[in-house]
Amino acid sequence: MSGPGTPEISVVICAYTEDRWEDVLAAVASVRAQSRPALETLLVVDHNQALLDRLGKEYQETEDVRVLANAGPRGLSAGRNTGIAASRGEVVAFLDDDAVAERDWLKHFAEAYADPRVMAVGGRTEPVWASGRRPDWFPEEFDWVVGCTYRGLPPGRVRVRNVLGGNASFRRSAFDAAGGFATGIGRDGNKRPLGGEETELCIRLSRARPDAILLIDDRAVIHHRVPEVREHFRYFRTRTYAEGLSKALVARSVGAQKGLESERRYTTRVLPAGVARGLRDALLNRPGGAGRAGAIVTGVLTAAGGYLVGSVRARRGGVAFSVVGIEGSGRG
Numbered sequence: 001m002s003g004p005g006t007p008e009i010s011v012v013i014c015a016y017t018e019d020r021w022e023d024v025l026a027a028v029a030s031v032r033a034q035s036r037p038a039l040e041t042l043l044v045v046d047h048n049q050a051l052l053d054r055l056g057k058e059y060q061e062t063e064d065v066r067v068l069a070n071a072g073p074r075g076l077s078a079g080r081n082t083g084i085a086a087s088r089g090e091v092v093a094f095l096d097d098d099a100v101a102e103r104d105w106l107k108h109f110a111e112a113y114a115d116p117r118v119m120a121v122g123g124r125t126e127p128v129w130a131s132g133r134r135p136d137w138f139p140e141e142f143d144w145v146v147g148c149t150y151r152g153l154p155p156g157r158v159r160v161r162n163v164l165g166g167n168a169s170f171r172r173s174a175f176d177a178a179g180g181f182a183t184g185i186g187r188d189g190n191k192r193p194l195g196g197e198e199t200e201l202c203i204r205l206s207r208a209r210p211d212a213i214l215l216i217d218d219r220a221v222i223h224h225r226v227p228e229v230r231e232h233f234r235y236f237r238t239r240t241y242a243e244g245l246s247k248a249l250v251a252r253s254v255g256a257q258k259g260l261e262s263e264r265r266y267t268t269r270v271l272p273a274g275v276a277r278g279l280r281d282a283l284l285n286r287p288g289g290a291g292r293a294g295a296i297v298t299g300v301l302t303a304a305g306g307y308l309v310g311s312v313r314a315r316r317g318g319v320a321f322s323v324v325g326i327e328g329s330g331r332g
Helices: 018-032 049-058 076-086 105-112 140-146 172-178 197-208 233-254 261-283 289-315
Strands: 009-015 040-045 065-069 091-095 099-101 118-129 157-159 167-171 213-226
Touching (some): 009 076, 018 049, 018 091, 018 099, 040 049, 049 065, 065 076, 076 091, 091 172, 105 118, 118 197, 140 233, 140 261, 140 289, 167 172, 172 197, 197 213, 261 289
Parallel strands (some): 009 040, 118 213
Antiparallel strands (some): 091 167, 118 167, 157 213
C-alpha cells in the first residue's frame, strides 16, 4: 500500500512482438517485486492479436496485471495513451518491454511526488549488452542510441527539460493539462527508429503548466536489454539519423529554441569533451579510443543530416502528427 501523502502508481508496459516474450514476463515480474507495490500493471499490446491472446492467457488469473489492446494507431505513443486512459493511479509510470526495474524503482518515483509541483519523474537506465560488454568503440555519450542514460546528464535528483520515455512517470494531471503523447513522432515497431515523443510532451507540459517541475532521479534504476543488432555501427548511424529527423519534428511542434535547448549544451560541451577523451585514450593505446572519438563525430554529422532532412519535410508538410486528449479514464 502507498504511505501517507504518496500517490498510487499505475505502470504501463507497451509490447508489440512475441520475440520479446521472456523480456515482457521479466519486466512484469520486476514491477510485481517492487518494494513499494504498484497499484496495477497494464500491458498494452500494439496490434498483434497473437501476442494479445497469449499475454491475456498468461495473466488471466493475476489480479494486478491487465492486458489491453492498443486502441489507437500502431505505435508506441498510441499504446502509451491507451494505458494512460485505462489506468487508475494518480501517477502513471512507463517501463520498456525489454527492461527490468530495480526493487526501489517506484519508491524513488513516489518520494519525488511529495512536492505537488512535480509533474514528471524519470530515472536512470543502464544498458545490458547482448555480447556481455560494451563495444570498445561505443561512446557513453551516445547511450541514448540504445535507449539508456548517457554521459552528460547531471547526477542525483535534478530538474530537467524532459524525461526519457522508457523509464519515466507522470502525474495524471499532467495529461489533463497537456494531452497525451503525440502520434506520428515516436516509435513504430515496423518503421525507422524515431523517438522524441516524450521530449515533445514534456515541453508541451511546461508550456501548459509553467510552474511544473520535471525531475530525473538517478536512484530509480532500470536495466535495459541491448540486442546484438544494436551493438553494430550500422544501427548507430541509422539511429542517430532518425534522432535528427525526430528533433526536426519536435522543433516544428514546439519551436527550435525549446526543442533544441538541451541539445545545444550537449553538442557544444559534452561531445567535444568525449572526443578529447577518446583521442587521449588513443594516444595512451587504450582500446577503442579512436573509435569512440570517430563515432561521436559521425553521430553528430548523421544527426545533423537527419535534422536538415526532417526540417525540409516538415516545412513541406510531408510529415504529420497529432496530439489527442486522454479520454475514458480508468479511474472509478
